Amino acid sequence: MRIHLAFAAALAFAATSLAPAFGAPPEKIGLMGLNNSGEVGIVTLTARGNKTLVSLSVQGAPKGVAQPAHVHRGSCDNLNPVPAYPLQNVVNGRSTTLVNAPLSRLMSGHYAVNVHASTKNLKRYVACGELVR
Numbered sequence: 001m002r003i004h005l006a007f008a009a010a011l012a013f014a015a016t017s018l019a020p021a022f023g024a025p026p027e028k029i030g031l032m033g034l035n036n037s038g039e040v041g042i043v044t045l046t047a048r049g050n051k052t053l054v055s056l057s058v059q060g061a062p063k064g065v066a067q068p069a070h071v072h073r074g075s076c077d078n079l080n081p082v083p084a085y086p087l088q089n090v091v092n093g094r095s096t097t098l099v100n101a102p103l104s105r106l107m108s109g110h111y112a113v114n115v116h117a118s119t120k121n122l123k124r125y126v127a128c129g130e131l132v133r
């Protein structure tokens with residue numbers, strides 16, 4: 001019985017090891033479509049110590065097209081075009097990146113996440129969300 005409990009505990013640990021380590025709930029931010037892209041989504045930010053796991057889930061993204069995504073300083077209406085933190089390209093609506101910045105900094109009200117149409121059409125923004133609580 002003790003062995004079974006230990007095994008169950010190990011399984012539970014494995015199942016939860018991707019969850020926040022110390023109980024801080026993930027932040028969820030909406031991505032609104034821009035320029036009639038039809039792309040909307042959610043950014044999920046989860047603390048990982050001094051880093052943050054940033055995941056994008058985008059609906060309406062074109063299949064098989066790599067869409068660059070970044071954390072930028074500024075707001076969606078007034079974005080500093082120089083990326084502050086690069087994210088993995090959105091492909092088929094998905095992107096996950098471990099960003100080298102704490103969640104508290106990303107959620108400080110000074111940043112936004114945007115998605116670009118494609119690597120060849122970076123200037124067209126297709127979705128944006130402001131990282132504010």
Ligand SMILES: [Cu+2]
Binds near residue numbers: 068069070072116
């Ligand atoms: Cu960008």
